[in-house]
Amino acid sequence: MQYVRMPIEVESPEEFGYGRIRYNLSESSITDQRLSDFNLEIPDLALIYNEHRGSEALRKLIIEENPELSVDDVLITAGAAGALFIIATALLSPQDHLVVVRPNYATNLETPRAIGCQITFVDLSFENGFKIDLEALQASVRPSTKLISVTCPHNPTGVMMSExxxxxxxxxxxxxxxxxxxxxxxxxxxxxxxxxxxxxxxxHVISVSSLSKAYGVPGIRLGWLITSDKNLQEIFLAAKEQISICGSVLHEWIGEKILANRTAILGPTLTEMRRRLGIVSDWINSEELLEWVRPSGGVVCFPRMKSIPNGGTAKFYQRLMEQHGTYLGPGHWFEMPDTYFRLGFGWPTSEEFERGLEGISKALRG
Incomplete structure (x- = not known):
């Protein structure tokens, strides 16, 4: 494994310093929550080794609306990143081939690179509405292809496939x-x-997810992978046991409480995110220097500058931060030109969000 730090992590808000940012539009989740937001108080839990697959109660909640799946089809991991790492390292070798869409969340690209496997990228284009070109994807498959990797809803564009x-x-x-x-x-x-x-x-299909983005709890590092392939599930479990043995009793307890109340939590969240998407849409439609593909999922979008701003893109991001206190995810986080940027509309307060949009418009004009 040849590890290289990812720009999205090197330049992340937590590494850059939250205290240096006034209007943080780089985040890809809803606002970070506190235990009190869920009316939770930690009980006197026994801090034991947990079930290696994860709490059975938690796994039942994850697949409760899918009767064709069983609790043993779920493996709890350290966030979605942990799930993706387990899948890549368990299935891929330098002799194997991967087909993966790009742009993408960096872990979906960098872990396979660290393994040294053969990779074919199926690049999404603005002109095609960031939709997956199924013909191009099929043409990329080889006899040695072990894995096809896609994301839906997509990060960083927010675009979704149809069923x-x-x-x-x-x-x-x-x-x-x-x-x-x-x-x-x-x-x-x-x-x-x-x-x-x-x-x-x-x-043969593996789902990966977590509580980080939709529920605003990235700090508990709780994700999962799902597959009904029993042999594959045993391999993934072996990988988890060699990485961490099991997950955190505390984190899984919190996860149980959140998912048990998922409908009540998600209802207001979705209403607010639809409202904010409307604000972004109105802003983009009135901003003559930008264009976008309207997202249909997640809390991010990926606008594109119609022309290079005054002084170039590096100067744009510099004055956006220094003069307007606004932080975005530049295109190079996703191996794209910096005329693109990921804009997160779920994390800041409403006032911070709208001030950040104003800052972008001003910085574009120098």
Whole structure:
């Protein structure tokens, strides 16, 4: 494994320093929550080794609306990042081939690179509405392809596949005898309705998700992977046991309480995120220097500058921060030109959010 730090992590708000940012529009989740926001008080828990697969109660809650899946199809991990790491290191070797969409969350790209496997990128384009080109994806599959990796809702664009497109991908992977990984981290933030849980569509499909983005609890590091392939699940469990043995009793207890109340929590969140998306839409429509593909899931979008701003893109981001206190996720976080940027509309307060949008418009004009 050849590890390299990812720009998105090196330049993340927590590394840059939250205290230096007034209007943080770089985040990809809703506002960070406190235990009191969920009316939770930590009981006197026994700090034991937990069930290696994760709390059974938690795993039941994760698949409760999918009767075709069982509790043993779920493995609790250290966030979605932990799930993606387990999948990549368990399935890929330098002799294997991966097909992955790009742009993408950096872990979906960098862990396979660290392994040294062969990678074919299927690049999404602004002109095609950031939709996956299924023909290009199929043409990228080789006899050595072990894994196809996609994200829906997509990070950083917020674009979603249709159910028909998802089912086509499932069939394509089945036809070629490879696994399909669907990073569904934003599934609970699907603004027009969620797709079927991908892992419910075939034993060769692996779903990945977490509580970090939709519920605002990245600090408890709780995610999961789902597959109904029993042999594969045993391999993933072995990987988890060698990394951490089990998860945190405390984190899983919090996760149980949140998911047990998921409907009541998500209702107001989705209402607010739809309102904020409307604000972004109105702003983009009135901002002659930008264009975008309107997102349909998650709390991020990926606008593009119509021309290079005064002084170049580096100067734009510099004055945006220094003069307007606003922080964005520049395109290079996603191996894209810095004329693109990820704009997160779920994390800041409403006032901070709107001030940040004003700052972007001013910085674009120098």
């Amino acid at each position: 028909g497109e998802l089912r086509q991908l499932v069939q394509l992977a089945r036809k070629h005898g490879c696994y399909l990984v669907v990073d569904e981290t934003y599934r609970d933030l699907s603004l027009g309705g969620a797709l079927p849980l991908a892992a419910s569509l075939g034993s």
